[in-house]
Each structure stands twice: as C-alpha cells, then as structure tokens.
Amino acid sequence: MPEPTAQLDPDLDLLHQARGGDFAAFEHLVRRHQASVYRLGLRITGHVADAEDVVQETFLSAMEHLSDFAGRSLLSTWLLRIATHASLKILRKRKTQAQPVDPRDNPLSADGEPLPHPQFVAPWKERPEQLAMQSETRSLLEQAIHELEEKYRLIFLLRDVEHLSTEQAADILGITIANAKVRLMRARLLLRERLTRHFGDYERLMPHVHEDSVTNSSSGASKMQRSNA
Amino acid sequence: MTCQELLLSMGQYIESQSPAAQADRAQCQALMEHLADCPTCRVVVDNLRGTIALYNHDQPLALPPGFEIKLRQCLQERWKQLHAKANMKKAPNGSR
Numbered sequence: 499m500p501e502p503t504a505q506l507d508p509d510l511d512l513l514h515q516a517r518g519g520d521f522a523a524f525e526h527l528v529r530r531h532q533a534s535v536y537r538l539g540l541r542i543t544g545h546v547a548d549a550e551d552v553v554q555e556t557f558l559s560a561m562e563h564l565s566d567f568a569g570r571s572l573l574s575t576w577l578l579r580i581a582t583h584a585s586l587k588i589l590r591k592r593k594t595q596a597q598p599v600d601p602r603d604n605p606l607s608a609d610g611e612p613l614p615h616p617q618f619v620a621p622w623k624e625r626p627e628q629l630a631m632q633s634e635t636r637s638l639l640e641q642a643i644h645e646l647e648e649k650y651r652l653i654f655l656l657r658d659v660e661h662l663s664t665e666q667a668a669d670i671l672g673i674t675i676a677n678a679k680v681r682l683m684r685a686r687l688l689l690r691e692r693l694t695r696h697f698g699d700y701e702r703l704m705p706h707v708h709e710d711s712v713t714n715s716s717s718g719a720s721k722m723q724r725s726n727a
Numbered sequence: 728m729t730c731q732e733l734l735l736s737m738g739q740y741i742e743s744q745s746p747a748a749q750a751d752r753a754q755c756q757a758l759m760e761h762l763a764d765c766p767t768c769r770v771v772v773d774n775l776r777g778t779i780a781l782y783n784h785d786q787p788l789a790l791p792p793g794f795e796i797k798l799r800q801c802l803q804e805r806w807k808q809l810h811a812k813a814n815m816k817k818a819p820n821g822s823r
Contacts, residue, residue, distance in 0.1 A: 519810060521803065524806065528792055533789060553790065557800065561805060562805075579793055608761070615731075622774065626781045626784065629781060635781065637783060639781060643782075658783070686775050689782075690778045693774070695780075714808075
C-alpha cells in the first residue's frame with residue numbers, strides 16, 4: 499500500500515492557522531481527531547483513565563511540536579503515531595517484568611514460521627453488515643481484541659482499524675515490514691477463529707484442516723490434508 | 728501453492744476490495760487457483776474479510792463528557808503558556 503504523501507491533507511488549513519497562533523483552529527483539529535485517538539488509546543490500554551491520559555498526552559505533545567510536523571504523512575497519521583507511543587509508554591509502566599523474546603519475531607525467520615492454522619472453519623450465519631447492527635457484536639469485538647497478545651493487537655489496530663500502511667505501522671512499532679505482515683496475518687487469523695466460533699454456522703462446519711503436507715510435492719491437486727476425525 | 732503459503736500471501740488479497748490494493752491483484756493468480764480448488768480456504772478468506780469488515784463498521788468512541796471539558800482547559804492553559812513564551816522571545820523589551 500503506498501504512503502499517503504500524495505494525498506491532500508484535509509487538516510492543512512487548520513494546521514497553518516494553528517501554527518499562526520490560532521487556538522480555535524487547534525481546538526478544531528482536536529475535536530476532529532479526539533475520538534479516533536481515544537478509541538486507539540482505549541483499545542491498546544484497555545482502561546478509560548489510561549485512554550484519557552493518551553488523549554491529553556497526544557494533543558499536548560502535538561501542540562508543543564506543531565512546528566516539527568513536516569507533512570510527510572497525514573496529520574491524522576502523525577497523531578496516531580504519538581497516541582500509539584503514549585499508549586505503549588503506559589503499558590511499559592504497567593509491566594513489572596520484561597516480555598520474553600518471542601522467537602517467532604526473529605526477522606530472519608519471520609517469513610518462514612507457520613501461521614496458526616484455522617481450526618474452526620464455517621461460513622458465518624449473517625453478513626458482517628447485519629452483525630454490526632447488533633448490540634452484542636460490539637462487546638464481542640472488544641473482548642476478542644483484548645484477548646489478543648499486545649503485539650498482535652497493536653498491528654491489527656494500526657493496519658485494519660486505523661488504516662495505516664504496513665510501512666507506517668512497522669515504523670511506529672519499530673519492527674520490520676516482514677514482521678509487521680506476519681504479525682498482522684496472525685492477528686487476523688486469531689480474530690477470525692474467535693469470531694467464527696461465535697458467528698459461524700455450525701451446520702455448515704468445514705472439514706477439519708491440518709498442516710500442509712510438506713513432503714507432498716505434487717501440484718494441481720488440493721495440498722491440504724484433511725481429516726474428519 | 729499450499730494452504731500455509733496462501734495464508735502468508737493473502738494479506739493484500741483480502742484487502743483487495745479497497746482501491747489501493749487493486750494494482751496487486753495481478754499477482755494473485757496462484758492464490759486464486761488455490762482458492763478455486765480449496766473450499767475450506769475460500770471460507771477462511773471470507774471469514775477474514777468479515778472480521779476486518781466488522782472492525783471497520785465500528786464507530787469512533789465519544790470522549791467521556793467530564794473529561795472533554797478537562798481536556799479543553801488543560802490544552803488552553805498550555806497554549807497560553809507556550810504563546811506567552813513565544814511572545815516574550817519576540818518582544819524582549821517587555822512591550823507585550
């Protein structure tokens with residue numbers, strides 16, 4: 499996905515006014531972006547009070563560094579970058595011990611590691627648009643995303659919810675693009691598994707899927723080993 | 728292409744309803760051949776698209792009302808401090 503540098507930033511006029519000392523223009527920018535910054539902060543930290551700190555920290559930092567914003571990304575992307583770092587700072591403070599290094603994150607092996615294989619495969623009973631209208635769906639979505647490990651939650655939020663490019667998300671998280679892609683796919687597969695167990699049609703459950711046969715080098719035929727056991 | 732390879736390479740394919748990814752669709756030939764032959768992967772791809780779509784239906788959350796007022800005050804105070812400093816630099820003789 500290309501960087502959105504060629505896009506005209508809808509915030510540019512307000513940004514110029516704010517840089518010229520117009521607080522009302524800055525406030526306007528805050529109102530425009532506060533909800534998405536809050537949502538991201540809440541989803542990363544999982545706590546309302548922490549999400550409030552993220553919002554405050556993000557806009558204070560943006561205010562103090564308005565002149566540093568070089569326009570290489572959209573202003574909204576820049577704010578999400580600040581918000582992600584503010585959220586991560588809160589998470590780091592919360593942690594009493596360092597996270598063990600996950601060997602799957604070794605950049606050298608990032609592309610070679612197997613992804614979690616889909617276990618529960620069934621078409622959903624309803625379309626996503628219909629499910630989105632149901633009140634219980636939101637809490638399920640929130641619950642599912644909070645069950646994800648932090649590193650998967652972060653990449654999914656930045657890529658699939660906030661629509662940053664893989665390059666931007668990798669840059670914000672300080673990981674390689676290859677790692678970002680693998681983490682994103684893991685995140686999507688884990689969420690798919692969770693949501694499909696809830697929304698899937700149990701009467702149309704697909705055959706159980708097992709690991710691909712590495713030794714089977716024949717082409718053409720389906721390479722999936724299945725078992726109804 | 729194996730199912731595992733498909734899972735690794737379908738990142739852009741499942742996003743391909745968005746215009747930005749259209750250019751990459753030409754690279755999806757092997758993937759589509761696998762999908763034509765593998766109903767389980769077709770459902771997995773459809774589930775994945777549904778998963779992303781559901782999170783995209785989500786509306787931004789409103790700030791807690793009490794907090795919004797506090798935020799405005801905090802930002803306004805800091806703005807005044809920053810601009811007072813900037814004005815002092817511009818007018819070192821105290822003519823502000």
